Amino acid sequence: MNRAHPYMANSTPEAKQHMLKAIGVGSVDELFEQIPNQHITTRRFDLPVPLDSEVELRRHLNETLGKNQTCEENLSFLGGGVWQHHVPAICDEIWTRSEFLTSVWGTGSSDLGRNQAWFEYAGQLGELVGMDFVGLPVYSWGAAVGHSMRMAARMTGRNRILVPELMDPQRLDVARTYGGFPEQGGYLEIISVGYNPVDGRLDLADLSGKLDQRVAAVYFENPAYLGGIESGADEIARMARAAGAETIAGVDPTSLGVMAPPSQYGVDIAVGTTQPLGVHMNGGGGVGGFIATRDEERYAREYPTLQVSITDTIEEGERAFGLALFQQSSYGSREDGKDWTGNSVYLWAIANAAYMSVLGPTGFEELGRAILRRSSYAARLISSIPEITVRWPTGFFKEFVVGFDETGLSVSEVNRRLRSHGIFGGRDLSSDFPDLGQSALYCVTEVHSVSDIDRLAAALEEVTR
């Protein structure tokens, strides 16, 4: 290169010469002496011409990403685990701070602020879910389900996991991946529990029939994947406990200002997504997962995550933060540790912490009410449109299922037509849940106004007419 690259201070001939001279070699190639010649490729790499000026790079990225359409310029009702919520501006202001953004793994003293922010993430999440032990976040909700069922299997020595039939297929796939294959040791068999077609809730008779001495855990979601509030949650937990199984619940933290925390209905392990807590959807790149339990050794000693605890310094009375139970992580014990851990979504944990503290108890309650009010209004309005039905029109939070069977149109056709109105219709459920016919999952949050919902209803009426 003729010019020094802005990202690389030593890309000047002078700096290179200075280093070569100090090392005492004539060329850089000599430094690769450990690599046999035949390992070194002779290929002339065919990569695009470099855009080495920021002005060109920015233009290229702007042009390329400008081909996307967004949920801001369109009206979106997509959800299903990645939800469009309002992200308070200060969340972005905080996580983008270079100190947080570029931190690695310094000492507990020099990274005090970040470690404290992590603790505040876990501490506030613990208040929302009513649990005393919270790990640092894992990759996603699905990963949290996967790890929590493995925790339950190790605790109980059993290998069956019951999950709802109406579960996000991707999340279920991740859980299956964590479960492995029957040919192997440690295999977890995942068995679906049906739903009651009348209200969409877990079929307790089916659950009862499948609960036996082989079941390590019952996993269910509240609200469920299709939005329904699992009013029989305490009964599910009671049944699981009676069978000696753990109860794992996936919960939506934005519901917890108005909905009961999972601790209130007997859940042992609470999991869920951290994305709605102040993180943008990022095309699916905003996801993160949490795992929380009671602070009992039985649970704590099965966590695969890192977890930040309050601890002390060498100065009497001074507060610090450190990693509790580090030795059971894969960093501490390699293959003998609990599952594995690594880089996760720890920066988002800081955004989450800021989000929870800026909302506070009343903010979460207002948020919950705003979502309930808007989503119930939307369901009522949509169900009044001829030939469009809302399956399970009451008892849901944020999301509900809209049926198009009577319109004679497929969901994909409805959504295609809605796009020309600047609307992203709900997630198409027709191939994942054929029993539900041509159905879509509609998500309504605090970002939607009355006029947004009226606009959706008018467009739905028009495109299905």
Place this chain on the structure above:
Amino acid sequence: MKNGLRKYHAAVWDEPLVMEMGATGRRGQLFPVDEPGFGVAVDEVTDLIPEGMRRERPAELPELSEPDVLRHYLHLSQEVLGMMGISLFGTCTMKYNPRVTEALTRQPFVAETHPDQDVETLQGTLEIIHGLDRMLRELTGMDQFVFQPGGGADAAFLHATVTRAYHEARGDLAQRREIITTVQAHPCNPATAAAAGFEVINLPLEEEGYASVEALRSVASERTAALMVNNPDDIGIYNPHIKEWVDIVHSVGGLCFYDHANYNGVMGRIRARELGFDACMMMLHKTFGAPKAGGGPAVGAYGCSEDLAPYLTTPVVTKGEDGRYSVKVSEQAGSTQVREYLGNIPVVIKAYAWLRALGAAGVKEAADLSLLANNYMETRLLQIPGVTKGLPHLDKHRMEMTRYSLGELTEETGVTTLDVQNRMVDYGVDAFWLSHEPWFIPEPFTPEAGEMWSVEDLDYWVDVIAAICEEARTDPDLVKTAPHNQPIHRVAGTGLDDPERWATTWRAYRRKNGLES
């Protein structure tokens, strides 16, 4: 200036926990409550929740105004050293994170997109994913890249699951129970292999700096499912017999995975596929310029051969003849789906942009500079009494990173590598990395110079180590009680493994310490 080093002191805010702050009734964020038209009053809306499912008591969260929250977290951010000073954190390849992509990925065309949008509305994102896939194929020789894994360890897990699916399809998974790795491989390799249901064989370190071909041969068998290794390892040793290793594992029917955590020194020179590997992994959050972020969001880019690609049940971005991009979803039920969606999109965009900014020549230049910087640093480090090179009998030049030992300093002064690490931060220099498990080098430390830092930065960093080694002789207590210029003293860590004392939440802490809520 002492020893010619800068005067430095970290910000000290003595900041309370956010849960200890605030006052009743304060608000940091309001939501609309009284708009007309919704048909149900906001006060009655919780009636929509079935009885027994309503929250009875508000969550015990702090009540703060918006500026209170902002100032609190700004204070905390100032109590993080990060890359404000010099950070030569080995195994993590600290490099510049271009702010142009930090700014662009915060724009709505990334931030406000939903993964389930119709592909017609996500052409920009898909084009970039596809473009990065193509560039990484070119660099490695692999036939397909996916970006779903949420970090390097997750990509290792993906490989373990692909291995599982591959052998399962061939009907011999029950027999292929073992994954071979080495004690020098990153812990995520044995750990994810075990989590995927395999037994782990760890080959030992031998005289030449790696396990011998004979050692591998003695364990390779019809039970072998895969080999998972780093090369170079994080001591800085390159195994020159790696092609033979791959051949041995292939000859018994196993797969070979190249954990390219230490790719920075060999990028542009080594192509994993040309060495015979079936799959590899690179870390976009380190090697490709996206920020470390204290531990993610991250991406372990996983690349594999066309033979393995059919076992990926993760969604794959393809380009049609019409130039439009689409997402191919596997027909099979998930057996290798390690996470939801296409990956951490902002990180993928940052890596794509970094590669576009450097081009082929720039990538090679970065690798060259990382070796130059490491070896330059070494010439000065080894002049410091008490500092030796890990495995000093191996005298060839190391690559982008070298593990050193402070064993001699400890013997002489009692000052350990942990003490030195704690003292560094008093000079505004981020702590160095010590070593992954197992530790086979006494009092280890592992700096990685990389291509970002200037000669002057490297000199300064070495000057700090030299000054601390000198302090170890003249005033060892100063080092043993460090840090002294940070917001708190050295972390003692009492009670972190004690169920009566650990507290990962504020509610647990209050309960265990008898505090009022």
